[in-house]
Amino acid sequence: xxxxxxxxxxxxxxxxxxxxxxxxxxxxxxxxxxxxxxxxxxxxxxxxxxxxxxxxxxxxxxxxxxxxxxxxxxxxxxxxxxxxxxxxxxxxxxxxxxxxxxxxxxxxxxxxxxxxxxxxxxxxxxxxxxxxxxxxxxxxxxxxxxxxxxxxxxxxxxxxxxxxxxxxxxxxxxxxxxxxxxxxxxxxxxxxxxxxxxxxxxxxxxxxxxxxxxxxxxxxxxxxxxxxxxxxxxxxxxxxxxxxxxxxxxxxxxxxxxxxxxxxxxxxxxxxxxxxxxxxxxxxxxxxxxxxxxxxxxxxxxxxxxxxxxxxxxxxxxxxxxxxxxxxxxxxxxxxxxxxxxxxxxxxxxxxxxxxxxxxxxxxxxxxxxxxxxxxxxxxxxxxxxxxxxxxxxxxxxxxxxxxxxxxxxxxxxxxxxxxxxxxxxxxxxxxxxxxxxxxxxxxxxxxxxxxxxxxxxxxxxxxxxxxxxxxxxxxxxxxxxxxxxxxxxxxxxxxxxxxxxxxxxxxxxxxxxxxxxxxxxxxxxxxxxxxxxxxxxxxxxxxxxxxxxxxxxxxxxxxxxxxxxxxxxxxxxxxxxxxxxxxxxxxxxxxxxxxxxxxxxxxxxxxxxxxxxxxxxxxxxxxxxxxxxxxxxxxxxxxxxxxxxxxxxxxxxxxxxxxxxxxxxxxxxxxxxxxxxxxxxxxxxxxxxxxxxxxxxxxxxxxxxxxxxxxxxxxxxxxxxxxxxxxxxxxxxxxxxxxxxxxxxxxxxxxxxxxxxxxxxxxxxxxxxxxxxxxxxxxxxxxxxxxxxxxxxxxxxxxxxxxxxxxxxxxxxxxxxxxxxx
Numbered sequence: 146x147x148x149x150x151x152x153x154x155x156x157x158x159x160x161x162x163x164x165x166x167x168x169x170x171x172x173x174x175x176x177x178x179x180x181x182x183x184x185x186x187x188x189x190x191x192x193x194x195x196x197x198x199x200x201x202x203x204x205x206x207x208x209x210x211x212x213x214x215x216x217x218x219x220x221x222x223x224x225x226x227x228x229x230x231x232x233x234x235x236x237x238x239x240x241x242x243x244x245x246x247x248x249x250x251x252x253x254x255x256x257x258x259x260x261x262x263x264x265x266x267x268x269x270x271x272x273x274x275x276x277x278x279x280x281x282x283x284x285x286x287x288x289x290x291x292x293x294x295x296x297x298x299x300x301x302x303x304x305x306x307x308x309x310x311x312x313x314x315x316x317x318x319x320x321x322x323x324x325x326x327x328x329x330x331x332x333x334x335x336x337x338x339x340x341x342x343x344x345x346x347x348x349x350x351x352x353x354x355x356x357x358x359x360x361x362x363x364x365x366x367x368x369x370x371x372x373x374x375x376x377x378x379x380x381x382x383x384x385x386x387x388x389x390x391x392x393x394x395x396x397x398x399x400x401x402x403x404x405x406x407x408x409x410x411x412x413x414x415x416x417x418x419x420x421x422x423x424x425x426x427x428x429x430x431x432x433x434x435x436x437x438x439x440x441x442x443x444x445x446x447x448x449x450x451x452x453x454x455x456x457x458x459x460x461x462x463x464x465x466x467x468x469x470x471x472x473x474x475x476x477x478x479x480x481x482x483x484x485x486x487x488x489x490x491x492x493x494x495x496x497x498x499x500x501x502x503x504x505x506x507x508x509x510x511x512x513x514x515x516x517x518x519x520x521x522x523x524x525x526x527x528x529x530x531x532x533x534x535x536x537x538x539x540x541x542x543x544x545x546x547x548x549x550x551x552x553x554x555x556x557x558x559x560x561x562x563x564x565x566x567x568x569x570x571x572x573x574x575x576x577x578x579x580x581x582x583x584x585x586x587x588x589x590x591x592x593x594x595x596x597x598x599x600x601x602x603x604x605x606x607x608x609x610x611x612x613x614x615x616x617x618x619x620x621x622x623x624x625x626x627x628x629x630x631x632x633x634x635x636x637x638x639x640x641x642x643x644x645x646x647x648x649x650x651x652x653x654x655x656x657x658x659x660x661x662x663x664x665x666x667x668x669x670x671x672x673x674x675x676x677x678x679x680x681x682x683x684x685x686x687x688x689x690x691x692x693x694x695x696x697x698x699x700x701x702x703x704x705x706x707x708x709x710x711x712x713x714x715x716x717x718x719x720x721x722x723x724x725x726x727x728x729x730x731x732x733x734x735x736x737x738x739x740x741x742x743x744x745x746x747x748x749x750x751x752x753x754x755x756x757x758x759x760x761x762x763x764x765x766x767x768x769x770x771x772x773x774x775x776x777x778x779x780x781x782x783x784x785x786x787x788x789x790x791x792x793x794x795x796x797x798x799x800x801x802x803x804x805x806x807x808x809x810x811x812x813x814x815x816x817x818x819x820x821x822x823x824x825x826x827x828x829x830x831x832x833x834x835x836x837x838x839x840x841x842x843x844x845x846x847x848x849x850x851x852x853x854x855x856x857x858x859x860x861x862x863x864x865x866x867x868x869x870x871x872x873x874x875x876x877x878x879x880x881x882x883x884x885x886x887x888x889x890x891x892x893x894x895x896x897x898x899x900x901x902x903x904x905x906x907x908x909x910x911x912x913x914x915x916x917x918x919x920x921x922x923x924x925x926x927x928x929x930x931x932x933x934x935x936x937x938x939x940x941x942x943x944x945x946x947x948x949x950x951x952x953x954x955x956x957x958x959x960x961x962x963x964x965x966x967x968x
Contacts, residue, residue: 146333146421147216150325151208151267160203160270171469173230173319174204174271187466188663188744190675193313200316201275207268212260212326219328221358222257224267228322231302232272238265246277247301249499249520249539251322251546260326271318274300281527287568290523290561291496298524301535304496305463305522310682311739311748313466321469322501332358332365333421336545337411340597341429343450348393348429350379352386354411355545365420369411378407386411395450396428396551398489399512400771401806404428406509406551428509428551434599436608442619443608445644446733447490447514447554453837455726455804456514456734457769458483458490459751460648463497466743473503478756479741480507485927486751486762487769490514492604492647492736495560496522499543508552515552516647516736518604519543519587521559525568528578536582540590548595556591556600558583561624563603563611570612604647616643622734624648628717629749632691636781638721643732649721650738650749652682652689653714653761654707658920659753663745669703671747680747689747692717698883698968705967708760712916712964714749715764715932719875722768723775726802729839737765760918760932767873771805772834774813774865774873782880794879795848797861800841803834810834811867813842817850820858820886820913822937825850834867847879856880860913862936876915876934887965888912892935894919894961896952899944904955909940914963917941921958924948935963 157168157177166181178184178199185192216222224235224242228251235242237259245252278296289298289307293314297307308314327333335357342349352369356362368382371390379388394405406426413421433448446453464471464479483491491508493500495518508515519540526532547553562569562579569579583602591600605624607617616623622645627633629651638649654660654671664675671677671686680686693706693713700706718737725735742754751762767773777800780793799813811834816827830842851859861877878885890912899905908917914935919928926947935941947955 146327146329147213147219148325148327149213149216150323151210152323152325153208154210155206155208155320157204157206160205165207168206170206170208170320170324171228171322173317173321173467173469175199175315175317176467176470177319187313187315190663191678193315193678197314200314201273203273204271204318205268206271206320207266209264209266211263212265214262216326216328217257217260217262219257220330221255221333222260222326222328223253224256224324225251225253225327226320226322226324227251228320229269230271230318230321231300232274232277232318234270234272236268236270247535247539248303249301250542253327256326269320274302274316274318284529285527287525292524298526301520301539303463303468303498304520304524305743306466308681309496310685311462311746311750312681312743315466317467319469329358329421331415331420332356332362332413334411334413334423337409337423337425337549338545338594338596339409339427339549341431343429343431346392348390350388350390350409352381352388352409352411354386354413354423356413364415366414367411368414369409372408372410373405390429393429396430397512398449398454398514399484400487400489400804401449401452401454401512404510404512404551425549426506426509426551427549430551432514432554432598434555434601436620441642441731442617442644443621444730444733445620445622446730449514453730453733454489455729455837456490456645456736458488458492458513458736459740459765460494460736460738461491461500461740462494463743464741468498468501471501475756476501476503476507479752480504480511480513482752482756482758482762483513483740484511486765487771488513488765490516490554490734490736491740492516492518494518494522494739495520495557495604499547505547505550505552509550513552514554515550516555516557517547517553518557518560521562521582523561525562525565525575525579526582528574528581533581533586536586537590540587541594544590544594548598553598556587556595556598557604558587558600558602560604563606564615564624566612566615618642618644620644622647628721629688632688634781635692635717635720639724639777642728643725645732645734646721646725647734647736648738651692651714651717652685652747652749653710653759654689654747655679655745655753656707656711656757656759657704659745659755659757660703660707662754671703671706676747679745685747689713696881696883697964700967708918708962709964709967711760712932715760718761719764719768723773723802724777726768726773727775727777727800727839729802729837758928758931760916763931763933766930767875770873771803772809772811772865772867772872773802774863774875775800775802776861776863776875776877778877778879790880790884792856792880795846795851797845797847797863797877798841799843799845799863800839801832801834801865802839804836805834806836808833808835809867811865811872813863813865815845815861815863817847817859817861818913818936819854820860820888822912825854825859832865851879857884857886860885874934882915882964885915887915889965890914892917892961892963894959896956896959898952902949903944903946904952905942905944906959907940907942908935908961910935910937912937914965917961917963919943919959919961921945921947921955922960924950924958
């Protein structure tokens, strides 16, 4: 066989114009317009609003190429287009090849008869999606939750490109994945299904290739080999391909073991001629969605290799508004950040795209389980045969594409459609359309092309019946948004006993460094036009300020405002996630909204656009740590009549939570401090840390000390030691930080070389400093910690990985702040 890529010499033009411009393939029209200086930066200021004409325009892409002579010698020559966005008419040498209308399908078209020796021309016309949508509004008109214009549910295209409550409206088009020609003889391998049987310490792989081309397979044979590194493990040949693996090295999620990946090679032969070769890496593991009856209802937990795990992670959205712009290094940066924050699962959310291959390959390598939504979100969808046919085609392409990945843990039908149960049931036609897609077509595709991975109809989903409400504390998964959308107190999390919380979140503002990529410093006002355009949630800026005002004093400038907003976000997620972890095994997963951004924006992400860590991501490293010490404070603080503060908090319930495999023994220590640096009382307790256990060890009642010293003058330092090292730590206040009598003092620091590309910075302070945050101006860096508490006389060391700088250069770029500096 022969593969001939077509990635060079592309041009594009607006339909009706004769002027051609260079185009990048893979890419999209927005990127090509920008690269040719035809539009301003789409992400700057309010430029988005001036670029909406692009979605109403038709575009043409073309390339002229010399065909290798040997390609026409093959019996079959196909044009292979892995990703066309979306309404494409493909012309080869002036002849129409095909028309497409699904962004989520890779296409193969036989074109041998249209090709000629020497010079050839390929032209792809992209029709604007808005005309297509308007034609279909008469038969399907439903108000999507996030599309400000309406109609996006009528087209199989990235739904969030029409606008979302964290993303801009850039309805683009183009060739966003690889394109080229594939020449082959007789037959080829279309895809390979691999099933694993684990028993008695061995693994049996059943390998089933599906062949395309010749209907008569006489004279064809298939053989396969499995290896690990350079070592051959097993091989098989014939009509039944079974590979027995003795002493298998199992694949584990991050934090629970290694991620060995075996290499599987499947060859298709005719006599001794190799016609095709399929290569893929696989991990030997079992993943089960365990739903068994228990004392609270029905469990919802993932069991990997027989071990029930608490899913720790976040929701993933497209990493760029223009998806072809995401390079392997971008994926790796974001996914390694997830691993470094002790995550073991990501949910690929259903309003974006089925991610590029690099994403799933990296998740395999890094041990990140993937909850994979099908690409439907926040809207009802059509039920006509044309649309259902597109869905069947999409599932038949995507399920076998992803099924063999070690990381794949779950197929999920959609995002949040069952939250509109009343609308689903409004007419028999709507109900039939919904159930035909999510209860018939998609699970049937999973059963046919995967047959191993569990299918879940929606997120959230109530297995007792979607018509009975979407959030069920007895069973299923939950999206909990009372904190944020309903502006409920953060302690509302602690009243909930979910089985698995797959969405919940809190927004924060962009750091000044990221804000500067879309707004000049003199216009950094959250209610100004540029920043309002980079807040896509209605009233989002006001909601952030509301939650900030409950905890912190009025910040003195935008930098301080962004800082305290990120502290608030981290605090809110810590309260929720530590509660969910303390609730094991009743609750067995917490995936916060959201990991990443698709453009620079005020949002729920813990990683800003470009990968910069917010305070939340550093906090995630702490609250997702294998060994966690956690404090629960019963009671609350609120404003009563006359704005007098009512506070009922005086107890500290001390827990440890552990999901490390190796049993450990440790010591929980605590010290009650006054803010004039005196230790009032302290204590310790030896603890046993065992896998999957959440243990309430002790309840401190500090009412007497509060009465004597006053809440604004007290805090508790709580930490867990293992082998004399603090592995988890947190600070407990008995009032909102805005009421604390914090002292002002300079944070002292010492910088030492740590390696060729890293430094160790030691921070210390004579007084308590809440949430010390440092930054290195103009430098990309990765720090082992940030936004941490400093206790008087206790040094804190941080390793900073960065481009090679001198100690003097690093010191010159270093800035440090803590909460007391924000007002």
